[in-house]
Structure formats: C-alpha cells, structure tokens
Amino acid sequence: MLGTGYLGATHAVCMAELGFDVLGLDVDAGKVARLSDGEVPFFEPGLEPLLRKNLATGRLAFTTSYDEVADFGDIHFLCVGTPQRTDSLAADLSYVDACIEAIVPRLTRSCVLAGKSTVPIGTAERIAAHVAQVAPAGNDVELVWNPEFLREGYAVEDTLRPDRLVFGVTSDRGEEALRAAYRPVIDSGVPVVITDLATAQLVKVAANAFLATKISFINAMAEVCEATHADVKKLSEALSHDARIGGRFLHAGLGFGGGCLPKDIRAFMARADELGVDQALSFLTEVDAINLRRRARMVDLAHELLGDSVVGRRIAILGAAFKPNSDDIRDSPALDVASRLNNAGADVVVYDPAAMDNARQRYPNLGYAGSTTEAATGAHLVLHLTEWAEFREADPAVLGEVVAACNIVDGRNALDAERWRAAGWTYRALGRP
Numbered sequence: 001m002l003g004t005g006y007l008g009a010t011h012a013v014c015m016a017e018l019g020f021d022v023l024g025l026d027v028d029a030g031k032v033a034r035l036s037d038g039e040v041p042f043f044e045p046g047l048e049p050l051l052r053k054n055l056a057t058g059r060l061a062f063t064t065s066y067d068e069v070a071d072f073g074d075i076h077f078l079c080v081g082t083p084q085r086t087d088s089l090a091a092d093l094s095y096v097d098a099c100i101e102a103i104v105p106r107l108t109r110s111c112v113l114a115g116k117s118t119v120p121i122g123t124a125e126r127i128a129a130h131v132a133q134v135a136p137a138g139n140d141v142e143l144v145w146n147p148e149f150l151r152e153g154y155a156v157e158d159t160l161r162p163d164r165l166v167f168g169v170t171s172d173r174g175e176e177a178l179r180a181a182y183r184p185v186i187d188s189g190v191p192v193v194i195t196d197l198a199t200a201q202l203v204k205v206a207a208n209a210f211l212a213t214k215i216s217f218i219n220a221m222a223e224v225c226e227a228t229h230a231d232v233k234k235l236s237e238a239l240s241h242d243a244r245i246g247g248r249f250l251h252a253g254l255g256f257g258g259g260c261l262p263k264d265i266r267a268f269m270a271r272a273d274e275l276g277v278d279q280a281l282s283f284l285t286e287v288d289a290i291n292l293r294r295r296a297r298m299v300d301l302a303h304e305l306l307g308d309s310v311v312g313r314r315i316a317i318l319g320a321a322f323k324p325n326s327d328d329i330r331d332s333p334a335l336d337v338a339s340r341l342n343n344a345g346a347d348v349v350v351y352d353p354a355a356m357d358n359a360r361q362r363y364p365n366l367g368y369a370g371s372t373t374e375a376a377t378g379a380h381l382v383l384h385l386t387e388w389a390e391f392r393e394a395d396p397a398v399l400g401e402v403v404a405a406c407n408i409v410d411g412r413n414a415l416d417a418e419r420w421r422a423a424g425w426t427y428r429a430l431g432r433p
C-alpha cells in the first residue's frame with residue numbers, strides 16, 4: 001500500500017483482515033511508527049482495533065523503504081493524496097509523481113500497479129507509459145485503475161462491503177489480478193464493473209460531482225425556501241419518497257466540505273477545461289458557488305440575530321470537523337464560519353468531540369472549550385455547525401441556564417426545533433421559517 005493516509009491505512013488494514021500479507025509504505029516516518037505501534041493517526045471508528053488485531057497476526061506491517069515494498073508486493077496500490085493546488089483549481093499531483101518516480105525504477109519483477117488515488121483523467125495513461133519506459137521488469141508490470149469510494153467515518157465498512165468495485169484494465173491479466181485481490185469481497189456479492197482506464201478514473205470524479213450537485217441542489221432550494229417562508233426540511237422529505245430522487249445526500253444545511261468533494265469538483269472543472277469540454281461542467285461552478293453561499297448566509301444570520309454587530313459578542317460554535325464521526329477539518333464549513341465571525345470581531349469559542357487538536361493547530365487564533373456547556377457558557381449565540389450525535393442529544397433547558405441569550409442557529413437542520421423553542425430558545429435554521 002503506497003501511502004498510509006485515510007485511504008491507504010484503511011485499505012492496508014482491511015486487506016490484511018481479508019487474509020492478505022500487507023506492507024504499508026509512507027514517507028512520513030512518524031506516521032509509520034504510530035501505525036506500527038497500533039495507533040491510527042486520525043479518527044476513524046473501528047479502524048484501530050482492526051489495525052491491532054492484524055498487526056498481531058503478523059500479516060500487516062509498515063515501512064518507509066521503497067526497496068522493501070518493491071521487493072514485497074505482487075500488487076501495489078497507489079493511495080497517496082491529490083489535494084487542490086495552491087495556485088489553481090487543479091489537482092496537485094506532486095505526491096503521485098514522487099511516489100511513481102520512486103517505485104517504478106525498483107519494480108524488477110512481475111507485479112501489478114493499481115491506482116486508487118483520485119486523479120485527473122489521463123494520469124493513469126501517463127503512468128502506464130512511464131512504467132513501460134522505466135520499470136526494469138518492463139511488460140511484466142501491469143498498470144490498472146481501481147478507484148475508491150469510501151467515506152470517512154464509515155471507512156472500514158465501505159472498504160470491506162463497498163457498493164461496487166470498479167476495475168479499469170487494459171488486459172485479462174490486470175482484471176484477474178484485481179479479481180484475486182478482492183476475491184472475498186466479490187464472493188460476498190459486491191458487483192464488479194470492468195472498464196477501460198479512462199472510464200475508471202472518470203467514475204470517481206463523476207460520483208463525487210454527482211453527490212456535490214445533489215447537496216447543492218437542495219441547498220439552492222433552501223435559498224428559495226428562505227425567500228418564500230417554505231421549509232426545506234419538509235421539501236427534502238417529500239422529494240425523498242420519490243425513489244428516482246432518493247433521500248440520501250439531500251440534507252440541506254451548511255453544505256459540503258472535507259478533503260474530497262470540494263477539491264474534486266474543482267479539479268474536474270480544471271481538467272475539463274484542458275480537454276476542451278469546460279462547457280459540459282460549467283454547472284459545477286454553480287454547485288461550488290451555492291455551497292459557499294451557505295457559509296456566507298450563516299455569517300449573515302449570526303449578524304441578524306445579534307442585532308447587526310458581532311463585535312465582542314460571544315458565539316459558541318458546536319462542531320469543527322467537516323462532518324460528524326471524523327476529526328478531519330480540511331475545508332471544514334464549521335471552521336470557515338467560525339473564522340469569518342472571529343475576523344469580524346466576535347468572541348468565538350469552538351467545541352468538537354474529536355477535531356479539537358486539528359482545529360487548534362490550523363486556527364490557533366480561535367477560542368476553544370472542552371465541552372458543549374463550556375462553549376455555551378456566557379454565549380449570546382450558539383451555532384450548530386457539525387451534526388455530532390452529542391449535539392443532538394444536548395439538553396436545551398440545561399444550556400439555557402448557562403448562555404447569556406437563548407439564540408441558536410441549526411446549520412445542519414438536525415436539532416429538534418420544537419424542543420429548543422419549548423425550552424425558550426429563538427431557534428433559526430437554514431432554509432426553514
């Protein structure tokens with residue numbers, strides 16, 4: 001497994017769980033040391049016990065040595081990150097390129113190189129050409145593409161029991177190698193779609209673009225609801241009963257963030273531009289814009305509830321992670337809103353059940369509290385921005401005792417509005433009267 005971030009570490013552990021011998025490589029020695037000690041360097045429910053179990057079997061190990069992995073692997077999974085470039089919308093392929101440049105010259109025996117990283121279409125073909133030119137084993141190295149669809153927070157479940165497997169191949173040998181690697185998963189009934197390399201790369205970004213579009217669609221409806229006093233939560237519920245539409249990813253609120261959806265739609269647009277099909281994806285500009293407008297709307301609502309000035313007012317922010325059951329704060333809508341309000345002069349206090357360390361590191365200038373109650377104490381306004389179960393279960397009567405004013409905005413449409421209102425709170429939500 002080349003790269004041991006969310007994708008690589010989870011995949012390494014799950015492949016060992018399926019009975020394979022797995023060696024995970026990372027250039028970050030600290031990460032390798034922690035994983036080797038049975039410690040997952042990020043929050044992912046269920047992963048750590050499985051890591052420890054499989055380390056104990058001797059089937060799973062981690063290393064920083066490319067020589068070791070090149071010698072070890074019958075199949076190498078490329079799992080390194082492809083973040084957004086700092087100077088454009090495009091994907092930063094420097095980790096992919098560095099990894100390929102390190103591994104390919106060391107491939108001296110027959111093996112398969114399977115790309116899992118999310119890449120601009122055309123990257124697989126470029127890597128295949130590089131392999132053909134540079135790998136000492138030449139044609140005995142087969143390049144395949146095997147995109148990954150796991151969600152953070154459900155990574156183990158999604159890896160062991162995915163909705164589908166996609167194998168982008170150019171030969172029977174490549175297909176057979178992937179079928180062998182996923183035999184136990186395929187035997188449990190998971191469908192396999194065999195494609196060419198281009199389609200396999202496209203499936204991944206198309207899936208994330210669709211999910212982002214679905215979320216922005218309902219958030220666009222939320223804007224219309226705000227102008228018409230309609231209720232987006234009821235609207236979404238009514239739409240979801242149409243099986244053609246479906247209710248998943250139709251939750252209106254503060255919108256999407258994280259290390260995948262935002263950067264993937266942007267990289268997809270950048271690649272479409274290069275391919276001369278930018279018009280086909282111009283709607284994604286709107287998807288992105290709708291998403292970012294939700295954050296601005298939340299900041300406006302905070303101003304509205306505090307009588308136009310937030311300066312010196314204490315605002316409790318419930319949530320820092322980009323979604324619940326994660327400590328990932330990459331492009332977190334919650335922290336974006338927190339930081340904008342902080343910049344506007346508010347006294348912002350953030351609490352999150354898992355993402356405090358990451359948030360503190362990235363936003364050292366924000367205030368932090370150790371619990372929901374501590375964050376709410378003395379607050380003139382409470383913003384619910386990441387829908388952790390802990391926040392849904394909070395008692396509005398108890399919090400009502402500690403705040404300076406009973407104002408809450410539910411940025412995720414996840415709290416029981418009646419319960420909060422009954423406890424004396426002014427309850428507002430995005431897209432609801």
Ligand code: UGA
Pocket residue numbers: 118148149150151152153208211215248249250251252253254255256257258259260261322323324
């Ligand atoms: C996403 C995809 O769901 C995975 O299939 C994909 O493998 C992954 O990206 C990736 O490319 O690696 P993830 O980023 O873990 O997974 O998070 P999601 O569960 O998709 O949530 C993304 C964001 O959308 C979150 O901020 C969430 O709060 C928001 N969201 C989700 C909504 O605002 N409304 C919804 O109805 C659903």
